[in-house]
Amino acid sequence: xxDYTMTEQPKDHLVSALVRxxxxxxxxxxxxxxxxxxxxxxxxxxxxxxxxxSRMTFVVTGDRGVVEQAMRQLEKLHDxxxxxxxxxxxxxxxxxxxxxxxxxxxxxxxxxxxAEDFRSRIVDVGRHALTFEVTGDEGKITAFIxxxxxxxxxxxxxxxxxxxxxxxxxxxxxxxxxxxxxxxLRPAVESVEPREERARDVPNLF
Amino acid sequence: MTGAKALWATLANHGxxxxxxxxxxxxxxVYDALTFYPEVRHVLAxxxxxxxxxxxxxxxxxxxxxxxIATSGPGATNLVTxxxxxxxxxVPLLAITGNVARHLMGTDAFxxxxxxxxxxxxxxxxxxxxxxxxxxxxxxxxxxxARSGRPGPVLVDIPKDxxxxxxxxxxxxxxxxxxxxxxxxxxxxxxxxxxxxxxxPVIMAGGGSLDASAxxxxxxxxxxxxxxxxxxxxxAFPSSDPxxxxxxxxxxxVAANRAISEADVLLGIGLRFDDRVxxxxxxxxxxxxxxxxxxxxxxxxxxxxxGVPVRGDAVVAAKMLTESAQKLDLPEWRAxxxxxxxxxxxxxxxxxxxxxKSVVDRLRPDDILSSDVGQHQMLAAQLARFEKPRRxxxxxxxxxxxxxxxxxxxxxxxxxxxxSIVIAGxxxxxxxxxxxxxxxxxxxxxxxxxxxxxxxLGMVRQWQELFHEKRYSEVWLGDSNPDFVKLAEAYDVPxxxxxxxxxxxGMIDAWLADPxxxxxxxxxxxxxxxxxxxxxxxxxYEMIETEPPRKQPAPDLSAEMAEAAEGAKxx
Ligand SMILES: Cc1ncc(C[n+]2csc(CCOP(=O)(O)OP(=O)(O)O)c2C)c(N)n1
Numbered sequence: 001x002x003d004y005t006m007t008e009q010p011k012d013h014l015v016s017a018l019v020r021x022x023x024x025x026x027x028x029x030x031x032x033x034x035x036x037x038x039x040x041x042x043x044x045x046x047x048x049x050x051x052x053x054s055r056m057t058f059v060v061t062g063d064r065g066v067v068e069q070a071m072r073q074l075e076k077l078h079d080x081x082x083x084x085x086x087x088x089x090x091x092x093x094x095x096x097x098x099x100x101x102x103x104x105x106x107x108x109x110x111x112x113x114x115a116e117d118f119r120s121r122i123v124d125v126g127r128h129a130l131t132f133e134v135t136g137d138e139g140k141i142t143a144f145i146x147x148x149x150x151x152x153x154x155x156x157x158x159x160x161x162x163x164x165x166x167x168x169x170x171x172x173x174x175x176x177x178x179x180x181x182x183x184x185l186r187p188a189v190e191s192v193e194p195r196e197e198r199a200r201d202v203p204n205l206f
Numbered sequence: 207m208t209g210a211k212a213l214w215a216t217l218a219n220h221g222x223x224x225x226x227x228x229x230x231x232x233x234x235x236v237y238d239a240l241t242f243y244p245e246v247r248h249v250l251a252x253x254x255x256x257x258x259x260x261x262x263x264x265x266x267x268x269x270x271x272x273x274x275i276a277t278s279g280p281g282a283t284n285l286v287t288x289x290x291x292x293x294x295x296x297v298p299l300l301a302i303t304g305n306v307a308r309h310l311m312g313t314d315a316f317x318x319x320x321x322x323x324x325x326x327x328x329x330x331x332x333x334x335x336x337x338x339x340x341x342x343x344x345x346x347x348x349x350x351x352a353r354s355g356r357p358g359p360v361l362v363d364i365p366k367d368x369x370x371x372x373x374x375x376x377x378x379x380x381x382x383x384x385x386x387x388x389x390x391x392x393x394x395x396x397x398x399x400x401x402x403x404x405x406x407p408v409i410m411a412g413g414g415s416l417d418a419s420a421x422x423x424x425x426x427x428x429x430x431x432x433x434x435x436x437x438x439x440x441x442a443f444p445s446s447d448p449x450x451x452x453x454x455x456x457x458x459x460v461a462a463n464r465a466i467s468e469a470d471v472l473l474g475i476g477l478r479f480d481d482r483v484x485x486x487x488x489x490x491x492x493x494x495x496x497x498x499x500x501x502x503x504x505x506x507x508x509x510x511x512x513g514v515p516v517r518g519d520a521v522v523a524a525k526m527l528t529e530s531a532q533k534l535d536l537p538e539w540r541a542x543x544x545x546x547x548x549x550x551x552x553x554x555x556x557x558x559x560x561x562x563k564s565v566v567d568r569l570r571p572d573d574i575l576s577s578d579v580g581q582h583q584m585l586a587a588q589l590a591r592f593e594k595p596r597r598x599x600x601x602x603x604x605x606x607x608x609x610x611x612x613x614x615x616x617x618x619x620x621x622x623x624x625x626s627i628v629i630a631g632x633x634x635x636x637x638x639x640x641x642x643x644x645x646x647x648x649x650x651x652x653x654x655x656x657x658x659x660x661x662x663l664g665m666v667r668q669w670q671e672l673f674h675e676k677r678y679s680e681v682w683l684g685d686s687n688p689d690f691v692k693l694a695e696a697y698d699v700p701x702x703x704x705x706x707x708x709x710x711x712g713m714i715d716a717w718l719a720d721p722x723x724x725x726x727x728x729x730x731x732x733x734x735x736x737x738x739x740x741x742x743x744x745x746x747y748e749m750i751e752t753e754p755p756r757k758q759p760a761p762d763l764s765a766e767m768a769e770a771a772e773g774a775k776x777x
Contacts, residue, residue, distance in 0.1 A: 023334070028326060035327055065507065072504035078331040078351055 012041060013067040014086040014093060014163050016057045018048065020079045028077055029056065038062065038070045042095075042160035053081065057093075057162045086163050093163035097141050098123065100131045102152035111151055118144045129154055209338040210239035210369040213302070215377040216342040218245050220349055222273050224264065224619060225249070226257035228284075230277025232317060233304030235369035249619065249648060252640035254281050256612040258288025259638065262297050263616030266599045267574055267626075269417060271298040271352055272616065278305045279317030282363070283324065287606055289359045290328040294603025295438065296413060298357035300348055301329075307367040308336060322363050330358030338371035346378035354384045356414065356502040386501055389518030394526045396514045397473070397497045402532060404471040406539045407431045408494075410454065412477020413438030413602065414501060414520060416595040421524035422475060423447070428531035431473070432543055434462040436483050438602045439476070441592035451543065452550070455483040456740045457584040460751055461546035463740065467747040468542070469494040473527075476500060476520045479509040480603065489745020499523045551752060556707045557734040558658050559585050562629060564710050565656050565728075566590035568718060569597075574617045574626045576600060578610030578634035581664040584736045586629050608637030611655060615644055618653040618723075625652050625718070632659040632687055642697035645723045653723040655699075657690055660730050668735045684732070694725035705729040 019025050026045065033040050041059040048055045060067050071083050086093070103111055108130075115122065115132050118140070124131035134144050138161065145156065207215070213236060217225070224247045229237045240248055251257035254276045261272030276285050282303040292299045306315045311334075322332045331351050335341050341364065348360040401407060409431050411422055419442045426433045426449050433443040434451045443450055452459030454466055463485075466472065472494040477483070484490040487509060495513040498506050499520055506515040516523050553559030562585040569575055575590055576599040577583040583600055592598050599617055601609040610628045618626030635657050645653055661684030670678050691701030700720050704713040710728065717726040740749045 024322065024326070027323070031326055069504065069508055076355075076502070076504055 010062050010066070012059050012061055014057065014059055014091070014161060015067070015071060016055060016084040016086065016163060017074060017080055018082040018084075019054050019056060020081060021047070021052050021054045022079055025054070025079045026056075028079060029074065032073055032077065033060075033070065036070065036073060038066065042158075044160040044162050046162075057160070059161055084165065086165065090166040091163050092166060093137055093161050094135055095138060095141050095161045096133065096135045096159040097145070098131055098133055098155075098157045099145060099148060100124075100129050100154040100156070101148045102129055102154055104128075107151050111148070114144075114147050118147075120144065207373050208235065208239060208369065209335075209341050209364065209371050209373050210235040211242060212338070212342050212373040212375075212377055213345060213364070213369070214239055214243040214246055216345045217273065218243060219377060220271075220346070220380050222271070223247060225273040225275055226251055226260040226264075226616065227275030227302075228252075228254050228257055228277070228281060230279075230281045230304065230317070232278035232306055232366045233275065233281070233302075233364075233369070234277075235366060236275065236302070236304065236364070239369075248275075249644065251612065252643045253638065254284030255287055255608060256615075256638050256641040256644065258285050258299070258301065259291070259606075259609050259612035260616030260619070260641075260644075261299055261301075262288060262292055262295075262609075263576060263599055263613030263618075264620045265292075265297045265299055265616075266295075266613070267596055267617035268620045269298075269596060270620075271300055271349055273300045273302070275302045276304070277317070278303060278321070278366075279319045281317075282319055282321040285321075285361075286324065286328065287604075287608075289325050289361065291601050291604040291606045291609060292359035293328045293330065295601065296357050297359065298352045299359040300345075300352055301359060301361040303361060303363045304369065305334070305363050305365045308365045309367075311365060322361065325361050328359070329361050332361040332363065334363045334365070335368050336365070338368050338373045339375060341368065341373065342375065342378035346381060350381040350384070355386075356505075386519035386522070387517065389499070389516045389523045389526065391526070393514060393516045394523065394530070397499075397516055397527060398530050400471050400495055400497060400514060401429060401431070401473070401527075401534070404431075404534065405536060406465075406469050406493075406542075407471040407473065407534065407536075408451070408465045408469040409433045409473045409475065410436065410466070410477060411439040411442040411475045412436040412483075414476025414478075415439055415442045416476075418476065418520035418524050419443065419595040421521050421528065425524045425528045425531065428528045428533070430533045430536075432465060434458075434465065436477055436480075436602075437587055437600070440587060440590070440598045441595040442476075444593045445591035446593060451547065453587055454746070455480075455485065456742070457588060457736055457738065458483075458740070458746070458749075459547075459588065460549040460738055460749070461543060463738070463746040463749050464546045465543060466491050466494075467745070471495050471497065473497045474499065475524065478502075478505045481509075484509065484746070485740045485748075486743060486745040489747065492745075549751060551737070553589075556731070558582060558660055558664070558730045559589065559734065559736075560707065561658055561704075561710065561728040561730050562586050563589045564714060565627070565629060565726075568714060569627070570625075571597070572624045573597065574599060574614070574621065574624055576610045576614040576617060576626065576628040578628070578630035579605045579607045579665075580631040580634055581660070581668060581734070581736045582629050582631050582658040583610075584665075585658075588736075607631075607634035609634075611635060612638050612641045612644075614653050614655070615641055615650065618650060619648075622652060625654060627654045627656065629656045629658060631664060632657055632661065632683055632690070633663045635690075636688075639693070642694060642699055642725075646698045651722050654717060655694075655723070655725040656717075657725065657727045658730060659687065659690065659727050660734065661687065661732050664734075665736070667733070671733070671735065672739075672741070690725060690727040700724040702726045703729065 120132040120134040261274040265272035352360040451461040454462040497514040498512045499516040614628035663681040694701035704710040
């Protein structure tokens with residue numbers, strides 16, 4: 001017997017959504033999260049290989065029940081074509097971060113050495129600071145930041161996590177809820193009509 | 207063809223025969239085009255809120271989509287309450303609003319409001335049509351979304367220049383009605399197992415079960431399981447059936463609330479476990495394994511722990527559960543329930559309950575009963591007996607005062623052959639009473655208005671009495687109420703009044719027999735309460751079954767206080 005409101009320790013859940021590329025989609029989704037009190041820890045949005053479809057990856061914190069409820073609410077939105085819960089499949093995830101580290105003549109070499117160990121690239125060189133670009137999973141990025149912290153981190157900017165399911169049938173998880181397949185996952189990607197950018201000739205009339 | 211004409215043509219293709227609305231600058235092309243589409247009747251309300259509640263009444267009575275229309279800015283914002291109402295009560299509704307021309311959008315132009323932004327959380331979906339080529343497709347899609355799955359309101363905002371733009375494409379036709387998913391056989395099998403082993407089973411049917419009423423009735427009878435219908439589900443199971451236990455929740459029946467509290471298996475069908483139904487959630491059905499049949503996956507497990515989720519159409523689920531039914535022989539449970547049922551209170555003394563009962567006892571099976579929000583609503587829900595679904599129209603989820611009267615107009619217009627009765631309070635009626643003009647304008651003859659006049663915002667007064675030590679803050683209407691009979695007559699609507707038990711039956715007769723729509727004011731004592739009642743935050747088993755003996759009124763301290771104040775001044 002499954003139990004839908006089981007409580008357990010809140011943790012981070014990585015979820016992707018394929019959404020129609022329409023105005024206000026982002027507002028709709030974030031408003032839904034906000035109203036129902038789900039906190040989004042990280043969010044990244046970008047176009048997909050399919051015209052008219054964007055992909056969002058977000059990290060929601062909560063117990064299993066909370067996250068499942070959030071996903072079900074999301075799934076009801078007309079703009080949401082498919083939800084992918086990465087915790088149910090093997091997946092790869094990445095995050096990109098820019099880190100600006102303070103340097104002094106003494107620390108310069110050491111900082112560069114650590115960056116090299118992390119295969120990080122230097123994207124900006126200043127007299128008193130170096131800016132690094134690091135990609136990797138969350139652990140790697142956190143480790144990088146921890147290594148740099150003693151030298152003095154001036155600024156960081158992280159993109160938020162992005163993720164893809166592993167394997168050839170990427171993004172078509174065998175199941176999303178623990179009660180098995182859901183019918184609502186059916187709406188095929190093909191049913192999405194791409195919005196053509198039409199020339200806007202706006203007559204001036206009241 | 208213009209965009210505006212394409213709009214009407216699309217609505218006509220969808221079989222929309224009546225729309226409720228109010229014109230204005232940004233929707234004028236649509237009103238202009240209306241004159242070319244006599245197949246669609248437009249009903250001019252006296253306030254956009256009246257228009258949208260009428261559309262809701264239409265939809266709730268027929269199960270078909272209701273349509274309303276308003277201009278930009280203030281017209282559109284006047285729809286907000288109705289949209290929120292339709293959202294919470296899952297009413298299929300299409301709201302069309304005009305907006306300023308595209309080049310003015312976002313400039314804070316005259317009568318511009320970002321209505322799609324405003325209504326984002328209270329619509330199932332909404333659109334701005336920025337291209338006339340998309341207009342018919344969007345309207346068709348909006349209607350499909352409003353009706354499919356769990357129904358709800360969809361708003362389509364059309365800039366004025368899009369209404370005027372030339373349209374040369376096809377006019378859209380309805381989408382095929384999407385089939386609801388059938389429940390999984392494994393889920394049904396699990397539910398059946400639970401029911402077979404049940405010693406104290408109960409069925410609870412909500413607003414989502416109205417269209418499965420025949421199947422649920424067959425199911426309950428086949429298993430011999432008692433049925434509770436929620437406020438929104440009243441009529442889903444015939445009240446005359448001995449298996450019926452009444453309504454659950456804050457003002458639910460003793461039998462319903464006790465049965466829920468004792469049940470070992472609760473089969474919920476088409477409902478969302480609203481907090482007014484459950485009371486304190488961790489005290490709700492504390493001993494029961496819950497089977498939840500529901501179309502909307504997001505509702506399963508949202509509020510209560512569900513043992514067996516049955517995702518799918520209530521009609522199909524009920525049929526599947528009936529096929530495998532086995533009559534349960536549970537004499538002890540039956541006896542217990544009979545005892546609870548005997549605790550039903552019937553109002554015998556003159557008061558709001560007596561008045562409401564006198565009116566609802568006159569309902570014929572086809573008559574539609576609407577109510578506004580307040581004590582009279584709960585009394586009507588407790589005392590009316592519905593044999594059929596879609597004969598009870600009220601604002602359950604949002605609890606919208608001002609809803610009842612326009613909704614009764616909408617329902618009455620949808621079914622001109624039946625009597626559409628509305629019970630309202632003296633407070634709520636005054637929120638949308640201007641719709642008396644709508645009755646007059648369209649010579650509507652089947653709407654019967656009953657006002658229970660207790661000179662108070664009764665429900666709020668009851669809470670003040672029970673939970674705020676009788677500090678009656680801002681709930682007295684007595685000094686400023688209009689003469690409701692004269693008011694009605696000012697709109698050419700005949701008015702009747704009764705102030706005691708003796709004259710009431712005669713007045714009800716005359717009011718119902720009047721060939722026109724008519725208003726009956728029933729003047730009742732000021733301080734009656736609605737019981738049973740489960741105080742907010744309490745569990746259902748903590749219900750107060752009958753009205754507590756009225757305490758002595760608080761002593762009048764005004765003289766002493768004046769004296770003290772005087773003393774303070776002199777000191
Ligand atoms: C629009 C709106 N405003 C306020 C309320 C809060 N409210 C709920 S019941 C009620 C009193 C209703 O009084 P009346 O219409 O006279 O009916 P009664 O309770 O006396 O039967 C109020 C103010 C509401 N439900 N809706």
